[in-house]
Amino acid sequence: MKSLFGNARLPDRNLALEFCRGTEAAAMSAGRLMGRGDKNAADGAAVNAMRYMLNTVDMDGIVVIGEGEKDEAPMLFNGEHLGTGKNAEVDIAVDPIDGTRLTALGISGAISVVAGAPRGTMFNPETVFYMNKLVVGPEAKDVIDIEAPVAENIRRVAEARKKAMGDITVVVLDRPRHEKLIGEIRAAGARIKLITDGDIAGALLTCKLERGADMLMGIGGTPEAVITACAIKAMGGNMQGKLWARNDEERQKALAVGMDFDKVLTIDDLVCSDDVFFAATGITDGDFLKGVRYEGERIYTSSLVMRAKSGTVRYIDAVHSLYKLDKIAGIDYKA
Numbered sequence: 556m557k558s559l560f561g562n563a564r565l566p567d568r569n570l571a572l573e574f575c576r577g578t579e580a581a582a583m584s585a586g587r588l589m590g591r592g593d594k595n596a597a598d599g600a601a602v603n604a605m606r607y608m609l610n611t612v613d614m615d616g617i618v619v620i621g622e623g624e625k626d627e628a629p630m631l632f633n634g635e636h637l638g639t640g641k642n643a644e645v646d647i648a649v650d651p652i653d654g655t656r657l658t659a660l661g662i663s664g665a666i667s668v669v670a671g672a673p674r675g676t677m678f679n680p681e682t683v684f685y686m687n688k689l690v691v692g693p694e695a696k697d698v699i700d701i702e703a704p705v706a707e708n709i710r711r712v713a714e715a716r717k718k719a720m721g722d723i724t725v726v727v728l729d730r731p732r733h734e735k736l737i738g739e740i741r742a743a744g745a746r747i748k749l750i751t752d753g754d755i756a757g758a759l760l761t762c763k764l765e766r767g768a769d770m771l772m773g774i775g776g777t778p779e780a781v782i783t784a785c786a787i788k789a790m791g792g793n794m795q796g797k798l799w800a801r802n803d804e805e806r807q808k809a810l811a812v813g814m815d816f817d818k819v820l821t822i823d824d825l826v827c828s829d830d831v832f833f834a835a836t837g838i839t840d841g842d843f844l845k846g847v848r849y850e851g852e853r854i855y856t857s858s859l860v861m862r863a864k865s866g867t868v869r870y871i872d873a874v875h876s877l878y879k880l881d882k883i884a885g886i887d888y889k890a
């Protein structure tokens with residue numbers, strides 16, 4: 556029988572599998588603090604574990620997307636080097652917890668994420684913390700236009716998805732800034748799934764085969780936008796974005812370093828490579844991934860690992876041995 560890979564050289568090592576160790580470690584450390592009401596403690600635990608694990612990976616990584624200093628939470632810093640310095644030169648985008656508040660309150664939908672791409676291929680949002688986003692799954696990838704009216708985008712996605720407009724579900728972050736957007740979606744007759752946080756996981760729902768949503772619309776973080784672009788590339792969907800400033804001061808500061816608020820950023824502007832890696836682990840239970848479960852000496856995690864070049868999507872359920880991990884990794888998961 557002919558081999559699946561023929562005689563071709565096997566693909567390069569899948570970095571996303573290595574990244575998954577980082578998201579698992581971050582999720583296990585942060586999940587331990589679920590519901591304690593302390594966002595910074597959870598973020599700090601996730602950041603330390605993530606940094607520790609990613610530094611063991613054979614790569615020459617530079618953090619392009621840390622988290623932005625939007626809320627002065629513990630973070631991996633932009634420009635920080637990660638990995639052993641061997642092998643591939645990669646841009647890294649991390650969000651050790653997307654859904655810090657969800658974790659602190661024990662609400663579903665928090666995940667830990669890392670994305671990687673060849674050096675110099677990830678969009679650097681500089682000081683702009685927010686972006687207006689439009690994300691869709693594979694069937695609707697060629698029909699979206701973030702500059703067209705909301706109803707028109709819904710109509711086009713409905714046509715592409717062979718659905719009635721009333722059956723289209725749009726994921727939207729529940730924020731006062733989205734009052735107009737929500738009104739327009741309702742006026743178009745579509746359904747809305749409001750999320751309190753976590754628009755990376757929200758965006759992934761557009762590419763999920765079952766129980767998903769059809770679109771994500773609205774303003775969320777720019778770090779999350781770049782990470783989302785990596786994930787959506789791997790899942791075959793599409794995304795557009797436009798930078799958004801909270802106030803004139805932020806806008807002027809960004810304009811001074813050459814940022815353009817009128818430009819429609821395509822998925823390729825956000826990450827201009829198809830060799831993109833993505834890993835995510837559930838912290839609290841979510842639509843996509845189960846949260847971390849602590850069972851005495853064992854910790855259970857659920858992760859999603861993807862590589863855009865090969866198109867492989869892996870779901871990895873792992874069982875971790877708490878006491879062994881404490882010893883070898885020096886991370887105190889019992890803390």
Ligand SMILES: O=P(O)(O)OC[C@H]1O[C@](O)(COP(=O)(O)O)[C@@H](O)[C@@H]1O
Pocket residue numbers: 650652653654655656728730751752753754755774775776777779
């Ligand atoms: O809460 P804001 O300021 O509206 O920002 C929205 C962003 O914050 C989040 O809801 C949560 O992000 P963090 O948990 O990483 O802080 C993102 O998913 C989203 O993109």
Ligand SMILES: [Mn+2]
Pocket residue numbers: 622650651652653654655
């Ligand atoms: Mn975060």
Ligand SMILES: [Mn+2]
Pocket residue numbers: 650652653654776779
């Ligand atoms: Mn985030």
